[in-house]
Amino acid sequence: MTESIHCDYDIAIIGGGVVGLATAWQLMQANPQKKIVLLEKESQVGLHQTGHNSGVIHAGVYYPPGSLKAKFCKEGSEEIKAFCRKYHIDFDVCGKLLVATNSLEVNRMNALYKRCLENDIKVELLDKNELRIKEPNIKGDAAIFVHETGIVDYQKICQKLAELFVKGGGEVLMNAKVTSLQESDTEVVIKIGNRSIATRYLVSCAGLMADRITKMLGIATDFQIIPFRGEYYQLPAKHNRIVNHLIYPIPDPELPFLGVHLTRMIDGSVTVGPNAVQGWKREGYGKINFSAVDTLQMLLFSGYWRLLAKFWKIGLQETRNSWIKSGYLAQVNKYCDQINEVDLLPYPAGVRAQAVMADGRLVHDFLFAQSQRTLHVCNAPSPAATSSLPIGRHIIEKLDKLMTDV
Secondary structure, eight states: OOOOSOOSEEEEEEOOSHHHHHHHHHHHHHOTTSOEEEEOSSSSSSOSTGGGSOOEEOOOTTSOTTSHHHHHHHHHHHHHHHHHHHTTOOEEOOOEEEEEOSHHHHHHHHHHHHHHHHTTOOEEEEEHHHHHHHOTTOOOSEEEEETTOEEEOHHHHHHHHHHHHHHTTOEEESSOOEEEEEEOSSOEEEEETTEEEEEEEEEEOOGGGHHHHHHHTTOOOSEEEEEEEEOOEEOOGGGTTSOSSEEEEOOOTTSSSOOOEEEEOTTSOEEEEOOOEEOSSTTOOSSSOOOHHHHHHHHTOHHHHHHHHHHHHHHHHHHHHHHOHHHHHHHHHTTOTTOOGGGOEEOOOEEEEEEEETTSOBOOSOEEEEOSSEEEEEEOOSSTTTTHHHHHHHHHHHHHHHHHHO
């Protein structure tokens, strides 16, 4: 089809998180002749999911062999480290321990160990004595030591990606909240406040607002974003050396979350978390958060009630532990009894954008939607930050096909 000659841009990208920025930077590198713009509704990049995670560079322990998640995580882990080396961003390959504290967890641990070997991840099994030598303050029956896991500040990566994108010829518009979209055969018109811009193609990496962007264009989808708050605590400085590595519990394979863990942050502090609590506001990072719009949309979605019917017991437990510190602490004391309730100091929460299907299924893999001129990343599950560079390339491949088909 004949493309409009009046477009302001060739490609517009919605979302200044690490996935949107990784896509924009690599797209600019591949297409230096094109006019590409990235739209971010906040005053800084990486303020939502990217800026509220635990900063872990994952190795790919949990993901089915041969899956995109396993492939992207392994590739992304090495690429993020290489990116940090090249652009002098601090990171630390400290390794992590997945600690089993009972016979059920030992069985689950052995299954995870097998998966690690299938995914070609460098790991070793530790018995109780070997665990105690590596981590004197951690108790458990056995553990998997994952050598390649690291920590980094993903906001600094976002800032560098934005800088490189602009240096390469791209444009970043901050405080640019998209309020409406209109697509024709030749362009997509994006309304930002009182201003409108036109682009030939649009890519949405909108995270917590992914479903609302697709709805603006009337794209038929069968999912909705349900927010889950991940609440963290920070330990006092006296506990900065309480662990030598990252410490994770053995996760329940029936649940999508990894459990409360101890994370050595890149600044030397140690955080505890996250849990997984039902959110009532998509961007609710405070202790008490509520949005009538977000809550009503969630309650009117059939998938939410089907999800609740399946996980109501764990939901109640997580809510209780959110409000009662002793319950939260018990999840940590299971493998580290050195920490007391007074050690759990305030720390910012995160919100996970969990795509849920109308039948109540949690979406564990990547989910995309598209129209003639738009491509939407509807679900980019953890470890999206670790995998952001290969995810960006995958998005670009899909966009290239979409542009070829027009």
